[in-house]
Amino acid sequence: MDDIAFPTAGDTAPAAAPQNSAYRVLARKYRPQTFEDLVGQEPMVQTLENAFDTGRIAQAWMLTGVRGVGKTTTARILARGLNYEVPGEADRPTVRLTQEGTHCRAIMEGRHVDVIEMDAASHTGINDIREITDAARYRPATARYKVYIIDEVHMLSNAAFNGLLKTLEEPPEHVKFIFATTEIRKVPVTVLSRCQRFDLRRIEQPKLIGLLRRISDAEQITISDEALTLIARAGEGSARDSLSLLDQAMAHGAGAIEATDVRQMLGLADRARVIDLFGHVMAGRIAEAMEELAQQYAVGADPAVVLTDLADFTHLVTRMKVVPKAGDDVSVTETERVRGAEFAGKLSMRLLSRAWQILLKGIQEVQAAPKPLAAADMVLVRLAYSADLPDPGEALAMLRNGTFAPAGGGAPSGQGGSGGGGPSAHGPSGDGRPRLQAISGGGAAVATQAVARPAPQPAQQARPAVALANLQDCAALASEKRDIPMKVAIERQMRLVKFEPGRIEIQPTEDAPADLAGDFGRKLTDWTGMRWIVSVSRTHGRPTIHEEREANQEQILSDARSHPTVAALLSQFPGAKIVDVRVQVSEEEETVMADPLLVEALGEDDPDEF
Known part of the structure; x- marks a missing residue:
């Protein structure tokens, strides 16, 4: 059987095998033999014990769980308990298998004539099931029950399942069925309803x-x-x-x-070095973070595994922030406990949640990338920019006291003020003020960077009357031109891949019309007086404007639900839900929040909503 279950070891080692015998792997050598040996499955054992003691023995059982938790071994132990017999001492089904009975060894070795094991992966058809239903009519040869163990039962064909239903519903009194599967959702409900189901747990x-x-x-x-x-x-x-x-x-x-x-x-990195890497990216020290990753890669660490460890530590810090006792878990090392508590006290829940989302997407990118190290570097860059982005409240406070410095202020340490090959970040925009542009990564806006557009020189051709920098500008222009269908299409049916002056690459959504790109390009050309080319890309684009707004709103609602005062209020009104979150501000604050610079930096349509 493919699903070999796992044994617990006794207090002493089994008898040493002869030196010329074949080596037995630990998973087979220490395979459980009794219900007491099953690790982590106490609820199932208790249920079976009560059923056997009261004589309420089911006709069929469905064992489900992830690979390696002991489904097939549990099935054999259950078959052993059903047929347990010790002459003069035990002659009824029981879970107390205190000594080896008449049928025990043959059952556990998978060679008992009355305990039939079948792998549904290689016996999927109706003819295989017909053999079972025909043989089920005959009484067992030597044991108390004839037991059929069918592994990976979800792989049976529909015809095979249908052929089994009648016998499964009204089996002869001497027949029992035990099914095992890793894909419980693929088993027809008509079969599930005829079985007692046990979900075998992952071992803690x-x-x-x-x-x-x-x-x-x-x-x-x-x-x-x-x-x-x-x-x-x-x-x-x-x-x-x-x-x-x-x-x-x-x-x-x-x-x-x-x-x-x-x-x-x-291929793991040292846990302490992973925590050092976490500290670098959370502090925006991108140069140090990339150097640390390169050093871990040089000693054999897999970039995808490093990011997975970063995600695990992010999860630990988040748990310790919400439940400080989470650090007392036996699996948490002393270094993780001490430094995790330190980070939990310093980092906001919004920042940790944002880092988690970026890492989840980044791990997938690294696993699919032809150059995993380069892809991991880019994930660290996004993380560092994410850590440097202020929360809306912080941005408001910085703007009010004059410390919000747009020109280059959003770049992490070690980065220049230039926008990565884009225009200079130190000149004015067309309206005489620096312009803040959101930089996205991992599906969410994660940093701000100053992007300035140099004023046109006298010798150059005059700039068009309308300047566009992103899809939000295009949607605003469509609204200004009263073209509401195009505005809706821009916000809901376009995933931006690349935006350059005169050229846009998009990935249309599944419900977008076939001529969306051409129609969009023609209208932009008419509206701006400048030639625009809009092409369709196969590259996966960032979320649509509408999707980003919904994600931001959901994050805001999630933050509100986690606030102690709000949580206490909701607990007093069962069924109540948060539908909107607004910040009450003074007239002076309302004037500041209406500043176009701050509105664009925060990426919100309504500066009053958070």
Whole structure:
């Protein structure tokens, strides 16, 4: 069977195998034999114990869960419990398998004549099911029940499922069915309704670490606690995956196994260095962040894994900000606990949420990129700019006290004032003032940068009457020209890929008309008196203006819901929802908030709404 379950180790090692015998991997050697050996599945065991004690034994069970949690092993142990028999001592189904019974060894080794195991991945048709339904009529040869274990049952064909329904609903009293699947949603509801369902849980990290420690001690392996923690994290709640990694670590490291050996084996970066990298990007030190990533890459760290570790630490800091006791988890190292608490006290929830979103998208980009290190560098750049972007309240305070410096003030340390190959950031725009432009990354506006347009020289051709810098300007122009359908199309059906004077690349949405790009280009040319070329790109563009507005609004509502006062108020009115968030300001503040510079910097249509 492909889904080999995982055993807990006893207090002592099993008998040593002869030297000339084939090596047995740990996942098979320490496979559970009884219900007590199953790690992390106590609710299921309790339910079965009550059912067996009261005689309320179901006709079929559905075991579901991620790979490696023990579905097939649980099915065999359940079949063993159903047929448990010790002459003169036990003659009824039970979960208390205190000693080896008459049928136990054959069942656990998958060779008992009355316990039939079938892999639905290779037996998907109606003929395979017909063999089961025909044989089910006959009583078991030696055991109490004839038990059919069907693994990966979701892979049966529709005809096979239909052929099984009648027998499954009214099976002979001597027949039991046990199904296992990793894709429970693909199993027809008509089958599910005829089974008792057990969702096998991922094994909690403390229990998984304890299992690995017992097995490593039984195998006389010298391995550090930190190395076991790294293996348990990589196993993601799967005992089989974790034991396979422990096997690999035993082969990788000679003698004592340390965390350094496991990191090298898995392509992980040192956890402390990941935290240093987090500190660099959160402080906007992009040069130091890129250098740190390059050094980790040089010693074998995978860029995608580094970003995943950054996302994990971001999640930890967020949890510690909301629930300070989250740092007491046994899987959290002392370094993570101390520095995580430090960051949780300094960083805002909005910034952490924004960093999480950027990292989620960035990990996918790095995994798909032909040059993962370069892609990871660009994710760090977006993160650094995100950390440098002030919150709306901070921007208002900075503007009021005169410390909001648009010209180059948004670039992280180590960056020049130029907009990355764009126009100079130190000259005035057409209206005599610097212009703030939102720079996006990871699906959300993450920084501000001064973009100035040099005034036209006398020898140059006069600038068109209308200057466009982004799709928001185009939508505003369409509104001014009373072309509401085009305004709606710009905001809801265009994902911007590239914007240059006279040339725009877009990715139309699925519901956009086929001639949208051509129509858009013709209208821009008519409106501005300047030739515009609008092309369709296969590159995935940024979210539409409408999607960004909705994301920003959802973030605002989320921040409001997390505020202690609002949360307490909502708890007093069950069913109440936040539908809008507004900031009450004085007349003086309202005048400041109406400033076009601040409106564009914050990316809001209405300066009164946050």
